[in-house]
Amino acid sequence: MAVMITDICINCAACIDECPVEAIVDEDENPTGEEIYYVYPDKCVECIGYHDVPACAEACPTEGCIVWAECVEGVPCREDIPEEWRKEHRPVIED
Numbered sequence: 001m002a003v004m005i006t007d008i009c010i011n012c013a014a015c016i017d018e019c020p021v022e023a024i025v026d027e028d029e030n031p032t033g034e035e036i037y038y039v040y041p042d043k044c045v046e047c048i049g050y051h052d053v054p055a056c057a058e059a060c061p062t063e064g065c066i067v068w069a070e071c072v073e074g075v076p077c078r079e080d081i082p083e084e085w086r087k088e089h090r091p092v093i094e095d
């Protein structure tokens with residue numbers, strides 16, 4: 001995975017247009033069937049080459065809804081994020 005949206009999501013839509021690679025879909029398009037927004041892990045490039053930090057997480061008004069997740073082979077992945085943060089699904093932006 002890359003970054004992941006958790007069930008804290010309030011379906012506010014603030015993130016979707018911020019994604020430079022159209023990796024985010026809304027609750028109607030979520031392939032898991034959950035009523036929350038979803039990040040396609042094979043599309044998300046963690047905003048590498050676009051922004052210093054993931055733009056979706058910066059736009060998100062919740063506390064910690066968007067979290068780090070495991071890297072996907074062949075897809076850009078921030079190397080400065082410790083593996084344990086990804087395993088723990090630590091929020092991308094922490095207050």
Ligand code: SF4
Binds near residue numbers: 054
């Ligand atoms: S981290 Fe960047 S590329 Fe990944 S879903 Fe968020 S906005 Fe899109």
Ligand code: SF4
Binds near residue numbers: 009011065
């Ligand atoms: S900005 Fe955050 S709360 Fe709003 S839809 Fe995206 S992930 Fe959900």
